[in-house]
Amino acid sequence: MMKKELRYWFGVGMLAAGLVVIPAALTMVPAAAAAQTQDTDEAAEQDNWYWLSADDRYSKFIDLQSVVAQPRKTATGAKGYETEVQAWTKTAYSYGGAEDTLRDYKLLKKFSDPGKLAFSTALISLNPQTRQCWYLEEYFYDKAGNVIWSEKRDPAERDNDKKGKEINSQAFDEAFYTAAVDRAFKGAGETARAKAKDRWYDIFEKKQPDGVRFTISADTSTMRMEKDNVIFWSWQETKDANGKAVDVKHQKLAINLPESTIKVISGDHWTPQRGWQSMENELDGHYRMISETSAEHQMVEKLREYVTTHDDWVHRYERKYDRT
Secondary structure: OOOOOOEEOOOOOOOOOOOOEEOOOEOOOOHHHHHHHHHHHHHHOOOOOEEEEEOOOEEEEEEEEEEEEEEEEEOOEEEEEEEEEEEEEEEEEOHHHHHHHHHHOOOOOOOOOHHHOOEEEEEEEEEOOOOEEEEEEEEEEOOOOOEEEEEEOOHHHHHOHHHOEEOOOOOOOHHHHHHHHHHHOOOOOHHHHHHOOOOEEEEEEEEOOOOOEEEEEEEEEEEEEEOOEEEEEEEEEEEOOOOOEEEEEEEEEEEEOOOOEEEEEEEEEEEOOOEEEEOHHHOOOOOEEOOOOOOOHHHHHHHHHHHHHOHHHHOHHHHOOOOO
16 A cells, blocks of 8 residues: 555645545546536646646646746845746546535535635746745636635735645645646756656665565656755665565655765655654654664665766756746
């Protein structure tokens, strides 16, 4: 059950933080999903909407003509600029997807019949340097195309990094992000890397005499260099002697390759007893040393190798995405 390919959806836009593990979005529309979302897909599709993915709850589209990339002042004002990508997206819902979305938005009491929500559109703002997404505007529609709910968020939220939603393998918005960045920057390769068979790069493995096995894989789609640090999201599993997952961590890591030090930036922790829990209160924000004689040092060695052989990819943020 516990696989790094599985996703716990945070939902569309700024949803509640409840985590539920479900299969990743499929690259082809399955028959069951097509049957459940046929009506809403027809309502959502127009000539300017490009289909991205679908499962039994959601079908995702993007308006490629709406994608723009532009310099944007950072929260520090005149001291710095960042690259901003904006795009319009659309999501069509099955009954179950609509019900989940309305619940997450705390709108079930307002719309007692989830079937009334057919599709939604959103204007999103992306920062490719930090892989963050902000929802600037959102609109919910019925099957006839009438707006039944909408929200424009305070522009000040865009200047707050804490309000930005980070894009990784677990984010509902990943397909929107990769498509928009690929459109904004020719040859970016974000969608291809996210769908690649070798997306997950094994960097650590240890098996104890009692059969317990520890593994860590790096999500290469999120990997980037910041000076001497390689930043990426990892998937860490502990399995018992019977191969059953007993502990899982999804963490954002920073590893200083020359110094062999590591810092956990953020993450979530799963156990059978507690389910998914945020690690926010466990983190001290400090680097710790990885001894060269420890088994853990294989992570540093593997990452040094990957960075050397994939130089263009890990430096794409400053080489391709910087339009300041």
